[in-house]
Amino acid sequence: KAGVTQTPRYLIKTRGQQVTLSCSPISGHRSVSWYQQTPGQGLQFLFEYFSETQRNKGNFPGRFSGRQFSNSRSEMNVSTLELGDSALYLCASSLEGWAGENTEAFFGQGTRLTVV
Amino acid sequence: EDQVTQSPEALRLQEGESSSLNCSYTVSGLRGLFWYRQDPGKGPEFLFTLYSAGEEKEKERLKATLTKKESFLHITAPKPEDSATYLCAVYTSGTYKYIFGTGTRLKVLA
Numbered sequence: 001k002a003g004v005t006q007t008p009r010y011l012i013k014t015r016g017q018q019v020t021l022s023c024s025p026i027s028g029h030r031s032v033s034w035y036q037q038t039p040g041q042g043l044q045f046l047f048e049y050f051s052e053t054q055r056n057k058g059n060f061p062g063r064f065s066g067r068q069f070s071n072s073r074s075e076m077n078v079s080t081l082e083l084g085d086s087a088l089y090l091c092a093s094s095l096e097g098w099a100g101e102n103t104e105a106f107f108g109q110g111t112r113l114t115v116v
Numbered sequence: 117e118d119q120v121t122q123s124p125e126a127l128r129l130q131e132g133e134s135s136s137l138n139c140s141y142t143v144s145g146l147r148g149l150f151w152y153r154q155d156p157g158k159g160p161e162f163l164f165t166l167y168s169a170g171e172e173k174e175k176e177r178l179k180a181t182l183t184k185k186e187s188f189l190h191i192t193a194p195k196p197e198d199s200a201t202y203l204c205a206v207y208t209s210g211t212y213k214y215i216f217g218t219g220t221r222l223k224v225l226a
């Protein structure tokens with residue numbers, strides 16, 4: 001079965017611009033979460049969506065936002081890009097994303113964002 | 117505050133030299149502990165889920181175990197292709213998020 005698909009794989013943007021990243025989860029998965037990965041900080045949680053509702057948000061500024069559509073596909077938007085936003089952005093999907101079984105999260109290949 | 121700590125940060129092994137990676141955690145309401153493997157420039161690849169103390173899971177040369185405070189990933193007779201960063205994560209009830217450790221970078225030399 002198809003895995004988690006993230007597009008685009010690579011992006012180069014200029015400071016001050018905005019960017020939108022896309023994530024298509026595994027078919028049937030309703031939970032989608034986003035992470036920022038940098039060499040110094042590791043994987044940092046951005047937010048999680050389930051059935052189009054944001055259930056949790058990490059400690060990132062309001063420039064980072066997301067949404068989920070009725071088909072569970074999700075987008076993440078970063079406005080007013082800063083140099084420090086350069087990172088690998090990872091999307092993960094899981095069946096339920098809550099306590100109990102089926103909490104395994106499966107990751108996409110990520111979008112490498114470079115801000116210049 | 118929920119926290120996950122992995123050790124060592126980096127590990128170099130000779131091919132065939134078995135070892136263990138550690139993941140210690142301080143969380144309230146653990147609902148699952150996960151191990152992932154990540155190759156450079158790629159997303160983490162799911163390996164194991166452990167739900168309760170005493171549980172063990174195996175896959176090829178890897179075996180994961182769980183206690184109430186930590187988890188171990190045992191690597192038996194590793195091969196160069198096992199070289200990667202191994203990440204540990206926990207999922208706690210009511211938070212809807214995974215908390216990751218910073219990983220162990222494993223290098224297996226032929």
